[in-house]
Amino acid sequence: MWTLIIQLLVASLASGLIEGKCTFRSPCSCTMDNGKVVDLSKIDKIAAYDAINKNNYIWKPCQTFDIGALKGVTFVQYAVNTKIYYDIGSDPYVEFIDQSGILQLHINSQQKDRNSFVILNCVNGTSNLHYLNEAIPKTYNFQLDSPYCCPAVPESSGGSLSIGSILTIVFFVLLFLYIVIGIIIQVKVRHAEGSDRIPNKVFWSALPGLIKDGFMFTISCFSRKTVYNKI
Secondary structure, three states, rough: OOHHHHHHHHHHHHHOEEEOOOOEEEEEEEEEOOEEEEEEEOOEEEEEEEEOEEEEEEOOOOOOEOOEEEEEEEEEEEOOOOEEEEEEHHHHEEEEEEEEEEEEEEEEEEOOOOOEEEEEEEOOOOOEEEEEEEEOOOEEEEEEEEHHOOOOOOOOOOOOOOOHEEEEEHHHHHHHHHHHHHHHHHHOOOHOOOHHEEEOOHHHHHHHHHHHHHHHHHHHHHHHOOOOOOO
16 A cells, blocks of 8 residues: 555656546546546547566446456456456446545446556656556556546537527528518618508518418318218
């Protein structure tokens, strides 16, 4: 434990480790107290290698995958000597923690018998995952160097307007222009006064009656019965 703390303190003096609390937002993102977001969603897959124990590590921060006999995992250990995959992290068991003042991502396995800690290190350039140690049996420590570890202003979540929304906006804009331009023409060109300033007043006055007549005609067509005379 002390070895890990010393590593964290040394690393924090020499790199861009993130300090402070980060509230869970999704299994691969969190929100800092200042409103900025740490978002790892653009990291598709990243790997690390433990040369001493000959273990490979594969991590997909925002995706679950199946490999070997494992289903729905996000972080796995592959023992090269035995050719066995171990679950060391799955999506439902993710949390962001402030360990000794440094932001880390903690992931539990589905069986909760193994877990991983990933130190988030804000750097420019490419993303790299480094295996640090297994200070406690079945507890694996890593450091992720990535620009996606850097807290940033969140992107707008608003999507593009639908076709219906665009048509509605266009309709009301054209209606507004029709009324304004029509009134200007009635006043400036035809010198109309009072309600005569309304463009096409006769048509709009008759419109409710026309709608009623059309509605009654349609109802009568459905309710009309055809009578046949006997021959």
